[in-house]
Amino acid sequence: MDIWISLLNGAVLIGLIALLRKSLQRIPVGNVGLVERLGRYHRTLTPGMSFVMFGVEKVAHRVDTRLQVVPLQPVRVTTRDNHALNADITVYLQVQDPVKAVYHVTNYVGAMEQQAYNTLRVAAGQLDAERALASRKEIGASLHQELARSADAWGLRIDRVLIDAIDPSSSPQAATVTSHATPGSAGPAAGGAGVPHRPLRAEDPPRVGPYQLLARLGEGGMGTVYLGRSPAEQPVAVKVIRGQFAQDAAFRRRFTREIETARRVGGSRTASLVDADPAGEPPWLATEYIPGPSLHYVISHHGALPSPTLYTIAGGMAEALAGIHACGIVHRDLKPSNIIISEDGPRVIDFGIARAVDATALTRTGHVVGTPGFLAPEQLTGAAVTPATDVYAYGMVLCHAGGLVPLADGQPIESVLRLLPEGLQELVRGCLAPDPAARPGLDDILTRLSPPAPHETNEWLPPPVRTMVDLHAGTTRETVRLHA
Incomplete structure (x- = not known):
């Protein structure tokens, strides 16, 4: 018996030694490991030997905290006189806060790169080609200043920014414009694409x-x-x-x-x-002007949004519609491209086809006003448009934000609702009722969203979307500053 106890103790000791060896990890000098536990906890490790609980914690990321030299991909910009230039940029940066750099921004180099491109396009768009070619240092200083403003939020320190070259492209290129406005209109929109601003064209009024x-x-x-x-x-x-x-x-x-x-x-x-x-x-x-991407752009580039974001969008849209309806107006074209995701929540824009509550759904025989996929049944049949029409579109917007792809013919709405958080499923089911009288009113919706819920947090945006909003705000500041 004593022999078996000794063997058991020996096995336990060997297991503990093996576990200790698994738990001790050396963090290389100049690097910082971020440890996750159960997917929710993280901590910062200093260089050297560190203890990581085997099976409970895991080193998720290693971030180089030394000064890094990051050459960006060459970017083509268009000058005020419609000449295309190629620019090579090198950024010297250092990670100051690895938790921010990894957890708060999905790709801090990508975020910095996108802002650098946006800022450079705006700066070059204010100059003619000859002046831009001669202003490499001045443009680089402006770029450094703008990146430094955003760097703290990304956990970075920008040491310096060098524009290695600005050279003419092989042929002149007219500025291209990505449509951020609603198709068929030009409603004032706050961005809505990866590059929120484009330079003015020669024919544009100053x-x-x-x-x-x-x-x-x-x-x-x-x-x-x-x-x-x-x-x-x-x-x-x-x-x-x-x-x-x-x-x-x-x-x-x-x-x-x-x-x-x-x-x-x-x-x-x-x-x-x-x-x-x-x-x-x-x-x-x-x-x-509201700096931020449209919900349509966010969904198309990020995919389904998490629960805190959906709750915040649901509450913000409901508040907006309640204010619109209180003025006796029905929006009639609520959809993701008419919702701007700003730092302080969603904003509803574009009242190009909004009408008084007593207006009909048709502007002329057989012509339905609105956007397919978000039209309430009464809009399709030509029945009276009421605030309940916007409530139906409200429900469809939440479905799209939750991950909806176009429904196949005959596919039940339940297959869409299960993509939403449990707390929103019943609410959206009511919003999508075929009978307008069966849909909840905005007061009811706001009441059902008012109890404390997971969306009540300052971090309501996932990191990639927060980066999108930051880029729009930073580019706007730079554009206004350059014209001051």
Whole structure:
């Protein structure tokens, strides 16, 4: 018996030694290991020998904390006179806070690279080719300053930024514009793509009314949306109507109605109208500019959003719709591209087809107003449009944010609802009721969202989306600063 006890003790001792050897890990000098436990806990390890609980904790990342030399991919920029230049950039950086660098930003080098490209495109877009070629040091200093502003949020220190070369491309290239506005309109939007601003073209006006135009935000069928600066040096989104529409008296009446609608709608969850001139040559309106990508862009690049984000979007959209409906207005075109994800929550924009509650769903026989996929049944049949119409679209937006792909014919709605957090499934099921009278009102929705829930947190955005918002805000600051 004593022999068996001795053998057992020996086996236990050998197991403990093996476990100790597994738990002791050497962290290389100049590197920091981030340890995860059960997927929720993390801590920072210093170089040297460290104890990691085997089977419970694991070293998830190693981050080099020494000074790094990061050559960025060459970027093509377009100057004010529509010449294409190639720029080579090298960034010297150091990770100061490895937890921020890894957990708060999905790819800190990618985030820095994207902001560098955006800032460089904006800077080059303000200069003609000859001046840009001669301003390499000045542009590099501006780039360093802008990156340094964002670096702390990413856990980085930017030591210096060098523009190694700015060379002419093989042929001139006209500036291209990615449409950020709603198709068929040019509603003032706050970004909505990876590059939120594009340089002005030679044919663009330098000023509209009292607003200096700084960059293009997007282009739609009826006009162009610009980033503008007010006399008080505040950013605004300026929608300028195309000349052919400006000559149409019926269009001017519709545009005037759009301005009146936007003037009536207010609140912290919408883009407030700042100024407008429907009788101008050309007609224009200016709204508050909200830096941030559209929900459509976020979903298409990030995929399904986590529970805290969905709850915050649900609450913010409900607040916005409640304010819109209180003004006697039905939005009629609520969809992800008309929702901007800003730092302080979602904002609802674009009231181009919004109408009074007593308006019908059809503007002319057989023509349905709205966007397929978000149209309530009554919009398809030509029945009266009511606030319940927006509630249906509200439910569909949450389904898309939760991971919805287009439904196949006959596919039950239950297959969509299970993608949502349990606390939102019943709410969205009610919003998608075929009978408008069976859908919950906005007061009911807000009441059901009001109890303490997982969404009540400062970190409501996942790291990749937080980076998108930061990039839009940083590019806006740089654009306005360059024109100060």
